[in-house]
Amino acid sequence: QVTLRESGPALVKPTQTLTLTCTFSGFSLSTSGMCVTWIRQPPGKALEWLALINWDDDKYYRTSLKTRLTISKDTSKNQVVLTMTSMDPVDTATYYCSRGYSSSWFFDYWGQGTLVTVSS
């Protein structure tokens, strides 16, 4: 059974760095063809893709946020970590991690999401 769970702070201050962890089970990111991605959704708005890491450690980022995002994996812990620097109130959103396939980047299993509010 595949599961993913996001964890991290619910509240961050402007200019701070956000660190989110996706802990998953039921698959391995050391398996050829797997990937994990981060997607966010501001309140009442559409989904926004942020970053993706493949099983072979290839990484991809949203163009407009490329300088602020870092994605990494720890295969021994079954975790993927996303860091986002210089947080701003416009970054307030529910952040989801999900699983996909490096040959076709659609996503079949999702975490429940974690709401991050950026406010002083």
Place this chain on the structure above:
Amino acid sequence: DIQMTQSPSSLSASVGDRVTITCRASQGISNSLAWYHQKPGTAPKLLLYAASRLESGVPSRFTGSGSGTDYTLTIINLQPEDFATYYCQQYYGTPLTFGGGTKVEIK
């Protein structure tokens, strides 16, 4: 970046209706398109991928079609559990992009 334009942004329908949602890409995406739906407070759920392939466990009343830049999601015999927001997503290339969503509401 490939822009995905969904239409309409919202629609009202009744149980049993046929509903069609369109997604247009700013360039050809070779059927590299997925559809999701999302209910309030929950994560999106994958419905179809490769434009027309039904994800395991998804009812056959959901169908997808299209090619090139234009794609369609059709729901026949709309059920109460289908009232949700629908999103398309292209995976032809990075950065991956989603459409703006279509909210299907009860008439």
